[in-house]
Amino acid sequence: xxxxxxxxxxxxxxxxxxxxxxxxxxxxxxxxxxxxxxxxxxxxxxxxxxxxxxxxxxxxxxxxxxxxxxxxxxxxxxxxxxxxxxxxxxxxxxxxxxxxxxxxxxxxxxxxxxxxxxxxxxxxxxxxxxxxxxxxxxxxxxxxxxxxxxxxxxxxxxxxxxxxxxxxxxxxxxxxxxxxxxxxxxxxxxxxxxxxxxxxxxxxxxxxxxxxxxxxxxxxxxxxxxxxxxxxxxxxxxxxxxxxxxxxxxxxxxxxxxxxxxxxxxxxxxxxxxxx
DNA sequence: AGCTGGTCCTGATGGC
DNA sequence: TGCCATCAGGACCAGC
Numbered sequence: 001x002x003x004x005x006x007x008x009x010x011x012x013x014x015x016x017x018x019x020x021x022x023x024x025x026x027x028x029x030x031x032x033x034x035x036x037x038x039x040x041x042x043x044x045x046x047x048x049x050x051x052x053x054x055x056x057x058x059x060x061x062x063x064x065x066x067x068x069x070x071x072x073x074x075x076x077x078x079x080x081x082x083x084x085x086x087x088x089x090x091x092x093x094x095x096x097x098x099x100x101x102x103x104x105x106x107x108x109x110x111x112x113x114x115x116x117x118x119x120x121x122x123x124x125x126x127x128x129x130x131x132x133x134x135x136x137x138x139x140x141x142x143x144x145x146x147x148x149x150x151x152x153x154x155x156x157x158x159x160x161x162x163x164x165x166x167x168x169x170x171x172x173x174x175x176x177x178x179x180x181x182x183x184x185x186x187x188x189x190x191x192x193x194x195x196x197x198x199x200x201x202x203x204x205x206x207x208x209x210x211x212x213x214x215x216x217x218x219x220x221x222x223x224x225x226x227x228x229x230x231x232x233x234x235x236x237x238x239x240x241x242x243x244x245x246x247x248x249x250x251x252x253x254x255x256x257x258x259x260x261x262x263x264x265x266x267x268x269x270x271x272x273x274x275x276x
Numbered sequence: 277a278g279c280t281g282g283t284c285c286t287g288a289t290g291g292c
Numbered sequence: 293t294g295c296c297a298t299c300a301g302g303a304c305c306a307g308c
Contacts, residue, residue, distance in 0.1 A: 112304080265280095
């Protein structure tokens with residue numbers, strides 16, 4: 001499910017059960033995620049209070065006094081929350097339960113590309129954690145804009161689609177929203193990143209922010225109970241302009257949407273609208 | 277069999 | 293020659 005909007009929607013849904021609440025117990029049923037879940041996670045967290053639940057890119061960061069729990073949903077992960085002890089028995093792929101005073105949080109992740117890691121404060125500043133250190137700018141950072149995109153794409157031979165996806169310039173843009181943002185900006189996804197001038201960078205930066213903002217807003221309604229109750233069915237993007245619409249008429253001009261493969265991932269675009 | 281929401285890692289290449 | 297940054301491809305998995 002998770003690109004930035006899904007992670008952000010998840011964060012907001014979990015907030016009341018997490019922030020300011022104390023961990024009662026942790027039950028790890030499957031340690032083999034992308035990296036092994038720490039064996040001592042339960043000892044590490046039990047009895048401790050989570051002060052804040054933050055997001056960096058697609059990572060969720062659970063801030064404790066003595067360190068930070070880092071979670072990532074990979075391709076197929078989701079957190080769900082139940083109040084009190086109302087949670088049903090865990091099912092296949094329900095790998096971790098974190099019981100807090102605010103409710104039970106359950107991590108499900110069939111493909112196990114997700115991660116759950118502990119970063120102790122004594123190990124150094126969180127920003128220097130290997131997974132976080134080289135991340136690009138947050139798309140909603142007030143400093144983010146065309147200039148950041150322009151600077152970041154200088155000298156880059158890869159396509160603009162892949163540059164967006166790489167997360168070194170700006171984080172949070174996954175495969176769906178990369179296509180959607182490029183459509184909105186009217187930019188051809190195959191264009192080498194270094195060929196973008198300041199004007200197109202400005203358009204694209206704005207498009208990235210718009211697409212993500214809209215997805216969060218829409219997710220807020222369509223995903224409301226995806227985290228709390230409804231389960232796995234939750235995520236779908238309302239009204240994708242191009243994503244998974246190969247052959248369907250462009251909503252702007254009617255030209256059939258085209259699908260290509262870049263870096264082994266599908267890209268969708270309108271060959272007529274995206275000529276910039 | 278071939279596709280799917282992510283991203284780290286490795287090894288090859290190219291610039292200074 | 294050495295040290296970078298960049299780039300392509302592979303890897304990790306289950307489900308449809």
